[in-house]
Amino acid sequence: MTKALDDRMHMLVRQGRAPFVGSARGHEGIQVASTAALDGPHDWLVPHYRGLGNAVTRGLTAREWMLAVFAKAGDPLTAGRNIPGGCFGSARLRIASVSQVVASWIPKAAGLAYASKLRGDGGVVLCTFGDGSTSKGDFHEGLNFAGIHKLPVVFVCENNGYAISVPLRLQTGNLDLSAKAAGYGIPGVAVDGTDVPACYAACQAAVARARAGAGPTLIEARIWRINAHTSEDNQAKYRPPEDIEEATRHDPLLRYEAWLAERGCLSDEQARGVRSECDGEAAEAADWAEAQPDPRPEDLAVNVTA
Numbered sequence: 368m369t370k371a372l373d374d375r376m377h378m379l380v381r382q383g384r385a386p387f388v389g390s391a392r393g394h395e396g397i398q399v400a401s402t403a404a405l406d407g408p409h410d411w412l413v414p415h416y417r418g419l420g421n422a423v424t425r426g427l428t429a430r431e432w433m434l435a436v437f438a439k440a441g442d443p444l445t446a447g448r449n450i451p452g453g454c455f456g457s458a459r460l461r462i463a464s465v466s467q468v469v470a471s472w473i474p475k476a477a478g479l480a481y482a483s484k485l486r487g488d489g490g491v492v493l494c495t496f497g498d499g500s501t502s503k504g505d506f507h508e509g510l511n512f513a514g515i516h517k518l519p520v521v522f523v524c525e526n527n528g529y530a531i532s533v534p535l536r537l538q539t540g541n542l543d544l545s546a547k548a549a550g551y552g553i554p555g556v557a558v559d560g561t562d563v564p565a566c567y568a569a570c571q572a573a574v575a576r577a578r579a580g581a582g583p584t585l586i587e588a589r590i591w592r593i594n595a596h597t598s599e600d601n602q603a604k605y606r607p608p609e610d611i612e613e614a615t616r617h618d619p620l621l622r623y624e625a626w627l628a629e630r631g632c633l634s635d636e637q638a639r640g641v642r643s644e645c646d647g648e649a650a651e652a653a654d655w656a657e658a659q660p661d662p663r664p665e666d667l668a669v670n671v672t673a
């Protein structure tokens with residue numbers, strides 16, 4: 368479903384119907400696996416703007432997603448007043464509001480986990496971000512606080528190797544991002560983010576650890592950015608052609624499909640069926656959302672606090 372929505376958004380942007388898309392291509396495996404591991408009634412998801420796979424797995428519908436893409440009044444997070452296509456959230460699904468301010472949500476995730484711990488409700492927080500976010504102060508503050516108080520939070524760094532045009536080697540002197548966990552006294556786990564079962568196992572173990580009161584984990588999922596940073600970005604300007612080409616060979620969806628097929632769990636026909644069902648749902652959701660009412664100018668300041 369994530370890929371179907373992603374593909375549809377690109378189509379809408381090219382047709383001039385939607386303004387903008389930040390693609391999750393390449394991120395789907397870790398996003399679906401980490402969110403599937405978050406299975407408690409008091410759990411919270413605190414995703415980054417690229418978290419389409421997290422949102423869909425958590426239960427955000429294609430129609431709700433498309434309301435945000437078209438910035439419609441019914442957009443469940445901000446009623447159409449945030450950057451379209453990268454801002455979603457849902458009180459119903461316990462998805463905290465998504466911010467475009469890189470890494471700003473990491474200390475907030477630690478705060479949510481602190482609240483859960485104080486309440487003793489057994490909740491776990493899943494917080495996701497990119498590799499670029501690890502060089503922000505918020506990363507340090509969030510992980511430091513979570514480490515001190517042994518908070519029930521799982522930090523998942525989706526390392527796609529770039530922060531827009533900045534490659535990882537210009538972001539940090541230590542390319543092993545999972546190693547940063549040691550500075551906070553918490554476990555750091557590196558996982559191949561294109562390997563869905565491995566991602567699920569790592570995330571499940573981290574969620575169980577958090578729920579048992581043993582504290583946070585940092586998981587670094589190493590993935591490939593299959594598309595440009597956003598539809599506004601020309602990655603050919605800074606990314607070698609071989610690297611762009613190589614990324615297409617690390618598609619977690621194709622790898623997982625092959626994994627299922629090898630075990631007799633998915634035939635070609637079933638895979639085609641799933642794809643066509645998802646494509647149909649994404650197309651229907653886009654057409655439906657496009658026809659919904661725009662926000663009213665007089666509602667600009669609703670829920671805006673000073």
Ligand SMILES: Cc1ncc(C[n+]2csc(CCOP(=O)(O)OP(=O)(O)O)c2C)c(N)n1
Pocket residue numbers: 417467468469496497498499500501527529530531596
């Ligand atoms: C504080 C801040 N600085 C800069 C930006 C512009 N910006 C948006 S996304 C991004 C790159 C973030 O890279 P990363 O954390 O690796 O995540 P990715 O987008 O690659 O998934 C930047 C610099 C921003 N939104 N917020």
